Amino acid sequence: MxxxxxxxxxxxxxxxxxxxxxxxxxxxxxxxxxxxxxxxxxxxxxxxxxxxxxxxxxxxxxxxxxxxxxxxxxxxxxxxxxxxxxxxxxxxxxxxxxxxxxxxxxxxxxVSRTFPIPGVADEAIGLKTIEEAVAIRDRILTNMDKAARLPIGPERDRLLTVVVVGGGFAGIEIFAELRSFVSGLLKQYPEIKFEDTHFHLIEAMGRIMPEVSLPTSLWVIKNLAERGAQIHLDTQLKSAVGGVIELSTGESFESDTIIWTAGVxxxxxxxxxxxxxxxxxxxxxxxxxxxxxxxxxxxxxxxxxxxxxxxxxxxxxxxxxxxxxxxxxxxxxxxxxxxxxxxxxxxxxxxxxxxxAGAVAGLGIGVGAFQSGKIAIKGLPAWFMHRGYHGLAMPTWERKIRVIGNWVFNFVLGRDIASLEARVTPRAAFEAFASRPRPAAEAPAEPAAAAKKPAAKRAPAKKTAEKSLPSPEGAPIVVGGGDPVDTK
The missing domain is CATH 3.50.50.60 (FAD/NAD(P)-binding domain)
Structure with a gap:
């Protein structure tokens, strides 16, 4: 065969x-x-x-x-x-x-294609795997929890700043979805105001989303700007060492969430x-x-x-x-x-x-963009088109039902906002409280005074009348405190 x-x-x-x-x-x-x-x-x-x-x-x-x-x-x-x-x-x-x-x-x-920019390999995360997407979600939620307990200052700003590198479809979609996600989270975090959150997208070219027309891409930029997100066009990332973002324009700020989508x-x-x-x-x-x-x-x-x-x-x-x-x-x-x-x-x-046949992008709850030839659809209708297309494109009916069920439940109940970042070290809680064997007890040290006496003057060891168990033929038998006796 x-x-x-x-x-x-x-x-x-x-x-x-x-x-x-x-x-x-x-x-x-x-x-x-x-x-x-x-x-x-x-x-x-x-x-x-x-x-x-x-x-x-x-x-x-x-x-x-x-x-x-x-x-x-x-x-x-x-x-x-x-x-x-x-x-x-x-x-x-x-x-x-x-x-x-x-x-x-x-x-x-x-796989993700990166450039030798200082700090990117150490600080950034890609968006090619399900594990990366989960890690981004948990990082956002964990940082919101941390920032809620901090006073206004550089460390709080760092936790509440998200940077996406790359203005293609993947970059714009993750950028817009996270902006929508964080905006929705603010109801659960009264300590954090909308203006405390910062979103930056860095694109080396003079436009975003080359798959759609220029007017559509400009509409996306305007929509994101109205939602408190900033897009840096004709801008290159020069360094991300230690989470400090340095741009070719001279701008600099810190971020704890750096997402790389600039090519494969x-x-x-x-x-x-x-x-x-x-x-x-x-x-x-x-x-x-x-x-x-x-x-x-x-x-x-x-x-x-x-x-x-x-x-x-x-x-x-x-x-x-x-x-x-x-x-x-x-x-x-x-x-x-x-x-x-x-x-x-x-x-x-x-x-x-x-x-x-065209390109369709989801830009957060209720916002989308669709382009097919000269036909452009924006806003809520395009968002429904995005979900309809990808819901049907998902392989197998079993998976389609699960995904569409997610959307329905989230519409009724809202998105789940629990961070599971501790999953990276799942045994930490168990190890912290697990009982361990006590170290073997050391033999008591001989008193110093007795150790200094000459061997001949030491008191003879007291013999005890211990009864030993039967020993195999040829094995020494210990009687009391004396020396072994050879049975042969």
Missing amino acids: PRILIVGGGYAGFYTAWKLEKWLRPGEAEVTVVDPLPYMTYQPFLPEVAAGSIEPRHAIVPLRRHLKKTAIVAAKVTGIDHASKTATITPNIGEPYEFAYDQIVVTAGS MASPMLKGTDLPIEERGRLQVRPDLRVGTADEIVADAWGAGDVSAVPDLSGGGVGGFCVPNAQHAVRQGRLMAKNIVAALRGEALVEYNHKN
Whole structure:
């Protein structure tokens, strides 16, 4: 039976495996997904997770629950030798081993791309994983609790200042959602006034959200300014050492929450392969999602999603390639599953061609922005469009129901505002009060006066009439306080 190895369980990898389960005949192929995490993260929901609008576990799709015919391996693929069709798999526990395959699907996704700015690696946090979104939420809530007990001053301002670097869709959405979140929290924190909270977004370009028209982006800036948030355009972050933000404009302030959303790059795992890589570090992929160039095909190798440079036949992609977003990754995963099945059966392949239907962003409760061509919708209608689109785009009905249920409950009951930051050290409370064995008692020291007496003048040891237990043959027997007696 042919073995299909899928590297990565994100959008493209999950959808490829999910549709292969549907379209492969019994016994036609064996599918294995390798990913260190046992779930797919629906990244468009990360801003809402950080803002407390969605329960974190509802924004992920457990692989084992929804891929019932696929082998799931919790591990990393640390090397691919396609010439011999073997992959090096490094499990979360255990030694690396070689895995032989017949077809390989590379959907390893992307990671945050940073620049060597002092302090960023030590102080900032990204927004690519569910864990990062949860950490941001807990940091905001914990800092509100701390600031409520502090007098007005530099430390209080530091705790109540949020900085987002990057004005793309991800940056604007997390920025706007957190502004909405903190504004809503003030009812529970009478010690903190609205003007005490500070939100700064730093963007190196002269505009935000290049996916929408300039008028729409200007409307977003105006809307955020009216809500007490400041956007710094044509501005670069020069340093974040110790949480001290230094901008290229000369401005400086302190922040305890620095979120980096200024770009992504293909997964570094590609460096350990013999597959063709283009200048930006992405896998070279043809329009039919086979690995290769226009002149050469790498047989039995496929790629899709953020890790791959997929040609955009619609003509709308940056540099001629599909932009790295969920909209493309999901559709590429579906098509790739169809093409893999077609290749196994000797049928014709289909090229990927998807024209962007538009862009929609959630900007906090009741505020959104939608752009499709020259059509722009803003405010509450766009917010409903955002939730409707992503609610339906979430894979599986089980996940859709959970997410939509979150929204309904929050509308009725309000968002949960409890910080669980202590989850990072879950054993701390137990360890603080756990009983431990007492240290072994040391033998009493011999009195100094007795130790100074010559051995001959010391009083003889008093013999006791202790009765010993029977001893095995050949073992010494202790009688009273005397020396052992050899039984042999």
